Structure formats: structure tokens, C-alpha cells
Amino acid sequence: MKAPVRVAVTGAAGQISYSLLFRIASGDMLGKDQPVILQLLEITPALEALKGVAMELDDCAFPLLAGIVQTDDPKVAFKDAQYALLVGARPRGPGMERKDLLEANAAIFSVQGKAINEVASRDIKVLVVGNPANTNALIAQRNAPDINPRQFTAMTRLDHNRAMAQLAGKVGKTVNDVKKMLIWGNHSSTQYPDLHHATVDGKAAIDLVDQSWYEGTYIPEVQQRGAAIIKARGASSAASAASAAVDHMRSWALGTAEGDWVSMGIYSDGSYGIQEGLIYSFPCTCKNGDWEIVQGLEINEFSRARMQATEQELAEERDAVQHLLP
Numbered sequence: 001m002k003a004p005v006r007v008a009v010t011g012a013a014g015q016i017s018y019s020l021l022f023r024i025a026s027g028d029m030l031g032k033d034q035p036v037i038l039q040l041l042e043i044t045p046a047l048e049a050l051k052g053v054a055m056e057l058d059d060c061a062f063p064l065l066a067g068i069v070q071t072d073d074p075k076v077a078f079k080d081a082q083y084a085l086l087v088g089a090r091p092r093g094p095g096m097e098r099k100d101l102l103e104a105n106a107a108i109f110s111v112q113g114k115a116i117n118e119v120a121s122r123d124i125k126v127l128v129v130g131n132p133a134n135t136n137a138l139i140a141q142r143n144a145p146d147i148n149p150r151q152f153t154a155m156t157r158l159d160h161n162r163a164m165a166q167l168a169g170k171v172g173k174t175v176n177d178v179k180k181m182l183i184w185g186n187h188s189s190t191q192y193p194d195l196h197h198a199t200v201d202g203k204a205a206i207d208l209v210d211q212s213w214y215e216g217t218y219i220p221e222v223q224q225r226g227a228a229i230i231k232a233r234g235a236s237s238a239a240s241a242a243s244a245a246v247d248h249m250r251s252w253a254l255g256t257a258e259g260d261w262v263s264m265g266i267y268s269d270g271s272y273g274i275q276e277g278l279i280y281s282f283p284c285t286c287k288n289g290d291w292e293i294v295q296g297l298e299i300n301e302f303s304r305a306r307m308q309a310t311e312q313e314l315a316e317e318r319d320a321v322q323h324l325l326p
């Protein structure tokens with residue numbers, strides 16, 4: 001049996017965590033041979049609810065669950081953590097854009113970035129889920145100067161998974177047939193789901209659909225899927241968000257499949273002309289616990305304009321939180 005790893009999860013008594021924690025503890029995220037110690041962070045008033053969640057985790061008798069820490073202190077939650085899933089943040093309601101949450105949520109990520117910098121394992125892998133995820137990831141990263149910026153990522157895997165499911169449905173195939181899906185940019189309504197590199201059953205996806213459906217239906221539906229779930233469910237995506245978080249961390253830790261890639265919000269190194277330092281979603285392959293941006297994709301004018309629009313939004317979000325970026 002491997003030695004247990006420490007996995008910090010914030011917002012641990014919330015909706016997403018109610019699905020996420022059970023998936024992590026069952027081995028879906030890091031493998032069926034990897035024991036985990038869950039280090040759960042909540043705000044003080046939610047500690048009682050967190051206790052209930054921890055009781056249920058105990059009641060599952062998961063063979064891989066080697067311990068549970070419950071705390072309202074970030075320095076306890078992140079202590080020696082090798083993985084951190086930053087979920088704890090306010091969700092949006094109907095009629096809001098995710099960036100409307102910046103004011104309510106941004107401060108959380110500067111506190112947590114500082115705590116990670118101080119006490120976490122130096123090889124920690126951080127995934128920010130709480131919205132607006134890319135800019136919150138940027139805030140956490142900039143507040144953790146002793147950790148390599150590559151170790152802070154934001155979740156666009158839910159968008160990636162949604163884009164695969166919508167495409168598969170349209171062409172009468174399953175997600176297993178879809179490869180090289182790609183979300184560029186921000187986890188927001190400016191994100192750009194790019195079908196120019198995707199394949200379905202080995203055929204170019206862009207040739208299987210017409211341009212008017214791609215532009216007029218597909219792109220807006222993927223961009224607005226989060227809002228559509230809020231409208232239908234009365235609350236934002238939870239189980240699907242948890243599943244995407246599990247997918248993101250599993251790909252990063254255990255690698256991506258040969259001949260395929262995943263979308264991850266990562267620290268831009270200037271690839272594809274995207275401003276360095278923004279947390280922007282790129283196509284990534286993962287190996288040996290590290291990610292790499294897929295290089296050399298041909299970008300047409302249609303794509304370039306959309307990649308720049310979402311980049312512009314991220315630059316504006318960054319400028320709005322300057323006071324939290326040391």
C-alpha cells in the first residue's frame with residue numbers, strides 16, 4: 001500500500017463537496033491504490049454541518065480514507081497538503097455573471113494563497129473551482145510567491161466535458177468517440193469552445209457540423225450551460241462540477257491519454273500570444289505529474305478573435321483585483 005497523501009478541500013460542507021469528497025475518498029481521483037487524508041476547511045458557522053459530512057465519510061468505510069481533518073483555519077487545512085481543491089466560495093444566482101462574484105470571493109483566495117505559501121507541501125497541486133475561477137486562481141498564485149506558478153490551476157474541465165457531450169449528442173456518437181476537445185480562456189460566458197482540432201471517430205469535428213450550428217447554437221450553449229443549470233435546478237452545477245474536478249486532478253496527477261489532451265486553466269507563458277501570467281485555459285497534455293501546453297495548433301481568424309475576447313476579459317478581471325495581487 002502507498003503512503004497516504006494529504007488532500008485539502010475548502011468549502012467542504014457545500015454542495016460541490018458533498019459529491020466531491022466521496023469521489024476522492026473512493027479513489028476516483030488519485031487511483032484505487034492511493035490512500036488519502038482529507039483536510040477539510042470551512043467557515044466557523046459551517047463546522048457543525050462539516051461534522052455531519054465527516055460522519056458520513058466515516059460511514060462509507062472507504063478503504064482508502066486514511067484520516068479526516070476538520071478545521072476553520074487555513075493553516076491547518078493546507079498543512080503539508082500535496083493537493084488542494086479550492087471550492088469554498090459563494091455561488092452565483094440567476095441573472096449574475098461569474099465575475100459579479102469577484103468582490104465577494106476574491107479575498108478568500110488571497111488568504112488561502114498566503115496559507116498555502118506558508119504551510120503546504122512544496123509540490124502542491126492546486127485546483128481553483130470557486131468562481132470566478134481563473135481570477136481567483138491568479139489571486140491565490142500571486143499570494144504564494146514561494147510556489148511555482150505552474151502549480152496553480154483553474155477549472156475549465158466542466159466546460160470541456162459539456163462541450164464533448166453536446167458535440168457527441170449532435171452527431172449521434174458518444175463522448176468516447178470525441179478527442180481533442182478544447183476550451184480556450186476564461187471559465188465564463190466568453191470562453192471559446194474550439195472545434196477546429198477536435199475529432200469524432202477520427203473525423204474532423206468541424207466538417208461534421210455546419211458553421212451556423214457551431215456559431216449560433218453550440219458555442220453559446222456551451223458558454224451558457226452553467227446559467228441553464230442554475231435556471232433548471234435553482235442552484236449551480238454541483239455533481240458535474242465535482243466530477244470535472246476529479247477529472248482535472250486525475251489527468252494532472254496520473255496523465256492524459258496518448259493522442260488526446262484536456263483543457264486546463266493554467267499560468268500563461270505567452271503561448272498563442274496570450275499575455276503572460278494570466279490564468280487562461282489551454283490544451284494540455286499531462287505526464288509525470290506535470291502539464292505541458294499543446295503547441296503548434298493552427299489558429300484561424302475566427303478562433304483568434306474569440307481567444308482574444310476571452311483574454312481581454314481576464315485582463316480586466318485581473319485589473320479589478322490589483323489590490324489583492326502583491
Ligand SMILES: NC(=O)C1=CN([C@@H]2O[C@H](COP(=O)(O)OP(=O)(O)OC[C@H]3O[C@@H](n4cnc5c(N)ncnc54)[C@H](O)[C@@H]3O)[C@@H](O)[C@H]2O)C=CC1
Pocket residue numbers: 010011012013014015016017041042043046087088089090091092108128129130131132133155156158159187236237238241
Ligand atoms: N469552475 C467551475 O466549473 C465551477 C465553479 N463553481 C463554483 O464553486 C463554488 C462553490 O459552489 P457550491 O459548492 O455549489 O457552493 P455552496 O455555497 O454550496 O458551498 C460553498 C461552501 O464554501 C464555504 N466557504 C465560504 N467561504 C469559505 C472560506 N473562506 N473558506 C472555506 N470555506 C468557505 C461555505 O460555507 C459553503 O459551505 C461557487 O463559487 C461556484 O460558483 C460551481 C460550478 C462549476
Ligand SMILES: O=C([O-])CC(=O)C(=O)O
Pocket residue numbers: 091092098131158225226227229230236237
Ligand atoms: O455557472 C455557474 O455559476 C457555476 C459554474 O461555474 C458552472 O456551472 O459552470
